[in-house]
Amino acid sequence: MTIYGHSIPKAPSQGPSPLAGEAVAAARTYLRHADRLRYSYGSRTFLSGYELFEPESGRGYIDCSTFLLLVLAGIPYENSPYARGTAEGLSAAPLPWAERELADLSRLPRSYVGIAERIGRPYLAGPKGLDLAKAEALGISVETLGKEIRASGAVRRSVQIARFYLERGRCFSDPAFLSPGDLAFYLSSGFFSEGERRYPAAADVSHVGLVSEDPARMIHSSGSRGGPAGEEQPGVASSPVFGRRTPAFFARPGYGVTAPETEAR
Numbered sequence: 001m002t003i004y005g006h007s008i009p010k011a012p013s014q015g016p017s018p019l020a021g022e023a024v025a026a027a028r029t030y031l032r033h034a035d036r037l038r039y040s041y042g043s044r045t046f047l048s049g050y051e052l053f054e055p056e057s058g059r060g061y062i063d064c065s066t067f068l069l070l071v072l073a074g075i076p077y078e079n080s081p082y083a084r085g086t087a088e089g090l091s092a093a094p095l096p097w098a099e100r101e102l103a104d105l106s107r108l109p110r111s112y113v114g115i116a117e118r119i120g121r122p123y124l125a126g127p128k129g130l131d132l133a134k135a136e137a138l139g140i141s142v143e144t145l146g147k148e149i150r151a152s153g154a155v156r157r158s159v160q161i162a163r164f165y166l167e168r169g170r171c172f173s174d175p176a177f178l179s180p181g182d183l184a185f186y187l188s189s190g191f192f193s194e195g196e197r198r199y200p201a202a203a204d205v206s207h208v209g210l211v212s213e214d215p216a217r218m219i220h221s222s223g224s225r226g227g228p229a230g231e232e233q234p235g236v237a238s239s240p241v242f243g244r245r246t247p248a249f250f251a252r253p254g255y256g257v258t259a260p261e262t263e264a265r
Contacts, residue, residue, distance in 0.1 A: 001173055001249065004163060008249050012172040017255035019097035020181025027210050027219040029077035030067060030236040036082060037062045037235025039223025043157055046087040047105060062235050064208050065158045067221040071210060072253060073105055074098030097255040102155055158185065159205040165251035173249050178215040181255060183208055184247040216241055
C-alpha cells in the first residue's frame with residue numbers, strides 16, 4: 001500500500017526491540033490513572049498550549065497523540081504534567097528506550113505560536129496555543145495549517161507521528177508481524193461532519209494506539225463511540241486493535257535497541 005507518497009512494505013524493516021516492553025509498561029501507568037484523565041477533541045491539550053486540566057472535574061486533558069508522545073518520550077504518568085500539576089519544565093527522562101527525536105515535548109506549544117505568526121494571524125496564538133477551529137472559521141484552510149505544521153518540524157498529531165515513521169521506513173502493513181510496543185494507525189472515515197450533514201473528504205490518519213503485551217490489544221486515548229473499540233472510553237483505555245475500525249498500517253519505533261529480523265507468527 002502507499003500513503004502520503006510512501007510505499008509501505010508487508011513486513012517491518014527491523015525486528016522488535018527488547019526494550020519495547022518498557023514502553024508498554026509506561027503506557028500502562030496512564031491506564032492505571034485513566035479516571036484522572038479526560039479525552040479532548042481537536043488537539044486541545046497542553047502540547048498545543050491549552051489548559052492542562054478540565055476546570056470542572058480537575059481531570060487532565062489528553063488525546064491519542066498526547067498520550068503516545070508522552071510514552072515515546074519516556075515519561076510515565078508519575079512524571080507527567082498531570083501528576084506534577086504543571087507542564088512547565090517538561091523534559092524526557094533519560095531512559096534508553098525513549099525516542100530521542102520526539103523527546104523534546106516542550107517545543108510543541110512554541111512551534112504552534114510560530115505557525116500562527118508565519119501565516120499572519122498572530123492573534124490565533126497565545127496562552128491557549130494555536131486555535132485550529134478558529135483558524136478554519138476565519139477561512140484558513142486545513143491544507144495551509146498542515147503545510148505550516150510540517151514546515152515547523154512539529155510532530156504533534158497522529159498524522160504527523162505517522163509521517164515521522166513513514167519517512168524513516170519504520171512502517172509495515174501485515175498484522176501478523178505485530179509485537180508489543182508497535183503502533184497502530186487508523187484512517188478517518190473519508191467524511192467530515194458539519195452539524196447533521198456529512199461531506200466527502202480525503203481519508204487521513206486520525207488515530208493511533210500502542211500495541212500491548214497481547215498483540216491483539218492496544219492502549220490508547222479515545223473518547224468516541226465511533227473509535228476502534230466502538231464504545232465510550234475513559235481518558236486512556238485498553239481496546240482490541242481490530243475493533244469496529246481496522247488499522248490501515250503499523251509502525252515499529254526503535255526503542256533504542258534493534259533486535260534481529262523476526263519472522264511473522
